[in-house]
Structures are given as C-alpha cells and as structure tokens.
Amino acid sequence: MLAMTDINTIRNLRNNHDQSIESIRKSLNINWRTAKKYADKDFVPKIKLHKRSGMMYEEKWGDIVSLWLTEDFKLPRKKRRTNKQFFNDLIESGFPGSYRTVCNFVQEWKATHTDKGEVKDLGYERLEHPAGEAQLDFGTMEVEKDGSFVDIKILVMTFPFSNRAFGIALPAENQECLLERIKQILKQINGVPTVIRIDNMSTAVV
Structure with missing residues (x-):
C-alpha cells in the first residue's frame, strides 16, 4: 500500500492538473492499476493506529505522570522531579508497577512530547471529563x-x-x-x- 503522501500526490495530479493515468504512472514510477485505483476512486486507506497497552496507558497512572511531567517542564531544570520521585509519589497512591515501568513511560513521553527541552503539542489525546x-x-x-x-x-x-x-x-x-x-x-x-x-x-x- 502506498503512503498517504503518494496517494495525495496521485489525487492532486489527477484532480487538479488533469494528468492521465499513464502520465501519473510514469511520474511516480508505479503500476498502472495502482495509479488508476487511487486516482479515480474515492478510496482512502484506513490508518492503522498503534494502541499502547499496559497499566501506564490502560489505567490512570500514565495520565498522572503526564500531568506531572507537563507541570515540571514549566520549572527550572534543577527543580524538576526525577524518575525516582515520580515512582515514589505513585507508590504512595497505590501504584502496583515497577520503577522500570515508570522510567520507560517517562522516556517515551519525553521523546514524543518535548523538543529541545520544551513541551510541544504532540501526541495529546482528548480528555473525557464526566459531568459533575x-x-x-x-x-x-x-x-x-x-x-x-x-x-x-x-x-x-x-x-x-x-x-x-x-x-x-x-x-x-x-x-x-x-x-x-x-x-x-x-x-x-x-x-x-x-x-x-x-x-x-x-x-x-x-
């Protein structure tokens, strides 16, 4: 299956530039049937989403640590909590997991939510708040x-x-x-x- 960028290119060439299937095939070096499939059919492939599993994603613990991390990135680096402090605070709230579980979650969160030491708007999911x-x-x-x-x-x-x-x-x-x-x-x-x-x-x- 083609990447979404290639699919969008095919549709753009066909719909906005009136290029033929053969012209699109040659331009992108793809099979004629593939070019035809995406150029003339209202077809958009479903994007497969990787669902994270584990207690940090399926229970409340990941949301708690994410909020703590967001708050800490507003503070000077020396005042931010360590992974050990996150773990100890979670344990006080009844966290059943291990220190390594917390470390892995923090590492992944920083990789997807920060850029050059600053929190960036990436990977956030809409929070659902019950009434009342x-x-x-x-x-x-x-x-x-x-x-x-x-x-x-x-x-x-x-x-x-x-x-x-x-x-x-x-x-x-x-x-x-x-x-x-x-x-x-x-x-x-x-x-x-x-x-x-x-x-x-x-x-x-x-």
Missing part, C-alpha cells in the same frame, strides 16, 4: 487596591465538562483558608461535585 466532576487548585490574580495593582491568591474550582469555573480570594494558602473557601464555593454552586480532583496541593494532601 471538578478540579481544584490555587491561583494568582492581579487586582487593584488603593490605586495600585497587587497579586492575590485565589482558590479556583473548575468543571471541565461544562467549562465552568468558580473562584474566590483567600488571604493565604493554608488548610484553614482552603477548607473555608471550599465551603463558600459549594454554596455558590449550590451543590457538591461527584469528584474533586486535587493535584499535588500540599495543603490538601497534608
């Missing part, structure tokens, strides 16, 4: 106070399924402020999420 599930994280917001702009801390709860978000300011990133502001956000939405995902927030983890 929320994510929680701290953030920073610039506001005007007494004629000057200052940064304040906010707690943000997002609902990826509906693309809605609720935020509320807080004086500090401590557990007391976190719990009080969560209660206030739940009053705003007049309900409770089915699941709240909190990623790597030490205040909540402790």
Whole structure:
C-alpha cells in the first residue's frame, strides 16, 4: 500500500492538473492499476493506529505522570522531579508497577512530547471529563487596591465538562483558608461535585 503522501500526490495530479493515468504512472514510477485505483476512486486507506497497552496507558497512572511531567517542564531544570520521585509519589497512591515501568513511560513521553527541552503539542489525546466532576487548585490574580495593582491568591474550582469555573480570594494558602473557601464555593454552586480532583496541593494532601 502506498503512503498517504503518494496517494495525495496521485489525487492532486489527477484532480487538479488533469494528468492521465499513464502520465501519473510514469511520474511516480508505479503500476498502472495502482495509479488508476487511487486516482479515480474515492478510496482512502484506513490508518492503522498503534494502541499502547499496559497499566501506564490502560489505567490512570500514565495520565498522572503526564500531568506531572507537563507541570515540571514549566520549572527550572534543577527543580524538576526525577524518575525516582515520580515512582515514589505513585507508590504512595497505590501504584502496583515497577520503577522500570515508570522510567520507560517517562522516556517515551519525553521523546514524543518535548523538543529541545520544551513541551510541544504532540501526541495529546482528548480528555473525557464526566459531568459533575471538578478540579481544584490555587491561583494568582492581579487586582487593584488603593490605586495600585497587587497579586492575590485565589482558590479556583473548575468543571471541565461544562467549562465552568468558580473562584474566590483567600488571604493565604493554608488548610484553614482552603477548607473555608471550599465551603463558600459549594454554596455558590449550590451543590457538591461527584469528584474533586486535587493535584499535588500540599495543603490538601497534608
């Protein structure tokens, strides 16, 4: 079977340049029947996708490590976590795999998602977020106070399924402020999420 680039070339020569089958055959040095097949039939071969298998791809562990890696690439190199740290953090969450499994996944992720030390938009899959599930994280917001702009801390709860978000300011990133502001956000939405995902927030983890 021809590569997609060759197939597109055949169709382009036929449809946009009015070349004959014989002319296309000679130009690309291919069989006449092959040239005819792709030039005059509405035929596009199915692309075979390689489905990765294993716990890092079939369970939640790969998504967790991918998120950690994306976050770490925003930090200076010296502050990024090592494979051993990834492994230890996963073990604390009940990860049943081996250190080598984590290393292999990290190596493959970096090969497909980074370019010259920077994260690139390659290989991402669309995430499916069930309705009613929320994510929680701290953030920073610039506001005007007494004629000057200052940064304040906010707690943000997002609902990826509906693309809605609720935020509320807080004086500090401590557990007391976190719990009080969560209660206030739940009053705003007049309900409770089915699941709240909190990623790597030490205040909540402790």
